[in-house]
Amino acid sequence: MNTTLHHILHRHLSSDARDWLEAQVDTITDDFQPRKFYLAFGACARHLGNQVLNFSETDYSSLVAVYPNFVATDWTADELGRILLMTALPTDRNREVLDELFAATDYREAMALYRGLYFLENASEFTGRAREGLRTNMVGVFDAIALDNPYPARYLSQDAWNQMVLKAMFMQRPMYRIYRIEDRKNPKLADIFMDYAEERWSAHRPVSPELWRFVAGHVSDRSFPGLRKTIRNGSAMERAAAAKAILESDFVHARDWLGEQAIDTDDLPGWNEIGRASEGA
Amino acid sequence: MQFIDPHVHMVSRTTDDYEAMSAAGIVALIEPAFWLGQPRTAVGSFRDYFSTLVGWERFRSSQFGIRHYCTIGLNSKEANNEPLAEAVMDLLPLFATKEGVVAIGEIGYDDQTEAEDKYFRQQIELAKELDLPILIHTPHRDKKNGTYRSMDVLEEHGCDPTKVIIDHCNEETAQEVLDRGYWTAFTIYPGTKMGNERMVDLMKHYGPERIIVDSSADWGISDPLSVPKTAALMLERGISEADVRKVTYGNALTAYSQSGQMREEHWLDAPEIDRSQLFSGNSVLRNGRKTERADNIIEN
Numbered sequence: 001m002n003t004t005l006h007h008i009l010h011r012h013l014s015s016d017a018r019d020w021l022e023a024q025v026d027t028i029t030d031d032f033q034p035r036k037f038y039l040a041f042g043a044c045a046r047h048l049g050n051q052v053l054n055f056s057e058t059d060y061s062s063l064v065a066v067y068p069n070f071v072a073t074d075w076t077a078d079e080l081g082r083i084l085l086m087t088a089l090p091t092d093r094n095r096e097v098l099d100e101l102f103a104a105t106d107y108r109e110a111m112a113l114y115r116g117l118y119f120l121e122n123a124s125e126f127t128g129r130a131r132e133g134l135r136t137n138m139v140g141v142f143d144a145i146a147l148d149n150p151y152p153a154r155y156l157s158q159d160a161w162n163q164m165v166l167k168a169m170f171m172q173r174p175m176y177r178i179y180r181i182e183d184r185k186n187p188k189l190a191d192i193f194m195d196y197a198e199e200r201w202s203a204h205r206p207v208s209p210e211l212w213r214f215v216a217g218h219v220s221d222r223s224f225p226g227l228r229k230t231i232r233n234g235s236a237m238e239r240a241a242a243a244k245a246i247l248e249s250d251f252v253h254a255r256d257w258l259g260e261q262a263i264d265t266d267d268l269p270g271w272n273e274i275g276r277a278s279e280g281a
Numbered sequence: 282m283q284f285i286d287p288h289v290h291m292v293s294r295t296t297d298d299y300e301a302m303s304a305a306g307i308v309a310l311i312e313p314a315f316w317l318g319q320p321r322t323a324v325g326s327f328r329d330y331f332s333t334l335v336g337w338e339r340f341r342s343s344q345f346g347i348r349h350y351c352t353i354g355l356n357s358k359e360a361n362n363e364p365l366a367e368a369v370m371d372l373l374p375l376f377a378t379k380e381g382v383v384a385i386g387e388i389g390y391d392d393q394t395e396a397e398d399k400y401f402r403q404q405i406e407l408a409k410e411l412d413l414p415i416l417i418h419t420p421h422r423d424k425k426n427g428t429y430r431s432m433d434v435l436e437e438h439g440c441d442p443t444k445v446i447i448d449h450c451n452e453e454t455a456q457e458v459l460d461r462g463y464w465t466a467f468t469i470y471p472g473t474k475m476g477n478e479r480m481v482d483l484m485k486h487y488g489p490e491r492i493i494v495d496s497s498a499d500w501g502i503s504d505p506l507s508v509p510k511t512a513a514l515m516l517e518r519g520i521s522e523a524d525v526r527k528v529t530y531g532n533a534l535t536a537y538s539q540s541g542q543m544r545e546e547h548w549l550d551a552p553e554i555d556r557s558q559l560f561s562g563n564s565v566l567r568n569g570r571k572t573e574r575a576d577n578i579i580e581n
Contacts, residue, residue, distance in 0.1 A: 035374065038374070038375055039374065039378065042375075042378040042379060043378055045380055046378070046541075100375075103328060103329075103332065104328060104331070104332055104372075104375045104376060105332070105335075105336065105379075106335040106336055106339070106379040106380045106381065107335075107336055107339060107340060107380070108380060109379070109380075110336065137337075138336070138337065138340045140340075
C-alpha cells in the first residue's frame with residue numbers, strides 16, 4: 001500500500017469516511033477477497049464523497065515525491081480513496097483483480113484507475129492496460145491517462161507514446177498538458193505529425209499551433225516546406241509556433257531562411273502559452 | 282417544458298434520436314437493462330452490456346446534454362437459460378452500486394416459468410440488500426396474471442411498494458397496481474403497448490398521482506419522443522400543466538431518486554454540454570459539427 005497517500009488522505013477525510021476507508025483497507029490487507037475489494041471500490045463514491053481535496057504545500061511535496069506532477073490537477077476524496085484501495089491489493093494478484101475491474105468500471109472509476117496506475121509498486125506491468133485505455137472514445141478516460149499523468153512518459157514504449165500523442169492531437173486535447181513532452185519527442189513523431197498536417201491542409205482544415213512543438217528540434221527537409229507555408233500564411237499564433245520550431249532546431253537552411261523573414265523572433269511565447277491560447281479554439 | 286423518459290433503451294438508438302430528444306426537452310433518461318432482441322449466449326455479452334450502460338452510453342448521452350441513468354438486472358426472458366443466468370447473477374454485484382444505477386430492473390416475468398421466478402426472487406433480495414428501488418417489467422402475454430403475481434411475490438418478500446415501479450401497465454391492470462400502492466408506469470409504444478390517446482383517457486380517469494409515462498423505445502418500431510408527444514397531447518386535451526409535469530417528470534424523479542443516485546441538480550446545475558468533450562476521429566460529435574441540418578451539405 002502507498003503509505004504516503006494513506007497518511008495524507010487519512011488527514012483529509014471526515015471521521016466517518018476515515019473509519020469506513022480504514023475498515024476497507026484492513027479487510028483487503030488482512031483477508032483479501034476480490035468481491036470485498038470490488039464492493040469497496042464502487043462504494044467509495046458513496047462513503048467518501050466527490051469533493052476536491054485541498055492539500056498543503058507539505059502534503060504536495062510528499063505526494064510529488066511518489067507521484068510526479070501530482071500538483072497538476074485536482075483530486076477528489078473518492079478518487080484517492082479508490083487509488084489507495086488499489087495500492088492495497090497484493091501485488092502478485094493486482095493485475096488479475098484489476099483486469100476484472102477495468103472491464104466493469106463506470107466513468108469516474110475508470111478515470112481513478114488510470115490516474116492511479118503510477119502509484120502501484122508494479123506499475124511497469126500495466127503498460128498493456130494503459131494502451132488499452134488509450135483506445136477509448138470517452139474523453140475523460142483518455143485524458144486521465146494522457147494528460148498530466150506521469151505514467152505514459154515513464155512506462156510507454158516509443159510507438160505507444162507516439163500513438164497516444166497523435167490521438168491526443170486528433171481529439172483536440174490540450175497537448176501542453178501531456179507530461180514530459182520535451183523529453184519524449186522523437187524524429188519519427190515529428191514525421192508522423194507532418195503527414196498529419198498535410199492531411200489536414202488537403203482537407204481544408206486548420207492545423208493546431210501545438211503541432212509544431214513536436215516538430216521543434218527535428219526540423220528537416222521533410223518539415224521545412226510546411227513550416228514555410230505556415231509562416232507565410234498562418235495566424236499570428238501559428239506563425240509564432242512555426243518560428244519557434246525552426247529556432248529550436250539546428251537545421252541551418254531553415255534558420256537562415258527564417259532570418260530573412262519579417263518576423264520578430266525575440267519575444268516568442270512559450271509552448272505552454274501557445275497551448276493554452278489554442279485550447280478550445 | 283422539461284421531461285424525463287424513465288424507460289428508454291438508448292443502445293439501440295441513433296444520435297439523431299439523442300438530438301431530437303434533447304430538442305424536445307428531455308433532460309434525463311433511465312435505461313433499464315433488458316434483452317437485446319435476441320438472446321445472448323455468453324456471460325461476457327452481459328458484462329459488456331452492463332459496462333456500456335454505466336459507461337459508454339452514459340457518456341454518449343452526456344454529449345447531447347441529457348443525463349443518463351440506468352437500472353441493472355437480469356431480464357426475465359434470459360433468466361430461462363439457467364447456466365447463463367447463474368453467471369449473470371454473479372456479475373450483478375459488480376455493477377449494481379455504480380454511479381447512476383437507480384434501480385434493480387427490469388425484472389419480473391415473461392413466460393412465468395420456474396426459472397424466471399427463481400431469479401426474480403433473488404434479484405428482489407439483492408435490491409433489498411442494496412436498498413435500491415425495483416423496476417418491474419410486466420409480461421405481454423397473460424399480462425393481468427403476470428402483473429398480479431409480480432406484486433404478490435414482491436409483497437411476500439416484504440417490499441415497500443413506494444420503492445417499486447410496475448411498468449407496461451394498461452387499462453386492465455392499472456387500478457389494482459394503484460390500489461396496492463405501487464408507482465404505475467405506462468409505456469407509449471405504438472402497436473404492441475399503447476398509443477398516447479389512451480394515455481390521455483387514463484390520466485383523465487386516474488389523475489396524476491403515482492402515474493409515470495415512458496417510451497420504452499428500443500430496437501423495434503418505437504418512438505423516443507413518446508414522453509414529450511404525450512405531454513403535448515395531454516395539454517392540448519385540457520390536462521393541467523402541473524399534472525402533465527407530474528407524470529412526465531416529477532413522479533419518475535421522486536420514485537428513482539430514492540436510489541440516492543438521481544437528483545434534479547444534476548441537470549439544473551449542469552454546465553452547458555462540455556464542448557471540450559467534442560472531438561473528431563471516432564467520437565460521437567464529429568469535429569465540432571453543428572446539430573442543425575443544412576440542406577445537402579455534410580459538414581467537413
